């Protein structure tokens with residue numbers, strides 16, 4: 001699986017928009033992906049480039065990196081794609097001497113929290129009521145992982 005991951009460019013913005021629509025109630029537009037990918041400290045990777053199945057977007061600042069977004073198409077989930085994307089990015093972070101990897105996830109997103117926990121991320125903070133939901137709010141859970149402590153059977 002890992003060999004089917006390539007670095008994303010602005011030409012992948014429309015594919016990212018489509019995959020994002022599949023995963024989020026408030027999807028980001030093609031233009032926002034183009035704007036993000038044009039920034040020098042933001043990098044994206046696509047899984048299954050000829051038949052795009054998922055992607056990840058990362059922002060790096062000094063020795064820290066942040067997952068900006070991650071989405072796998074609904075029909076491709078539970079096949080290890082998100083894990084492969086995270087582990088692929090991890091290699092890049094290590095090569096670039098990144099020390100801390102962090103992200104933010106809604107506390108009602110059990111699939112994503114399970115994924116991050118399985119990779120060794122742990123909760124480091126919380127923003128109460130950060131995400132608006134049709135029937136209320138969900139907390140944003142901040143999760144972090146020391147890159148050099150990363151251990152995984154697939155790593």
Ligand SMILES: CC(C)(COP(=O)(O)OP(=O)(O)OC[C@H]1O[C@@H](n2cnc3c(N)ncnc32)[C@H](O)[C@@H]1OP(=O)(O)O)[C@@H](O)C(=O)NCCC(=O)NCCS
Nearest residue numbers: 023070071072077078079080081082083105111112114115
């Ligand atoms: C979260 C998401 C990216 C996971 O992608 P995926 O490719 O299906 O995940 P993987 O197959 O790599 O799963 C890896 C591990 O994560 C956990 N996991 C993933 N989906 C899960 C689910 N629906 N329920 C419980 N655990 C889940 C499991 O531990 C899984 O390992 P296992 O299959 O061996 O049990 C995908 O569900 C998605 O795109 N959701 C919508 C967008 C989103 O929420 N993005 C994250 C925002 S922070």
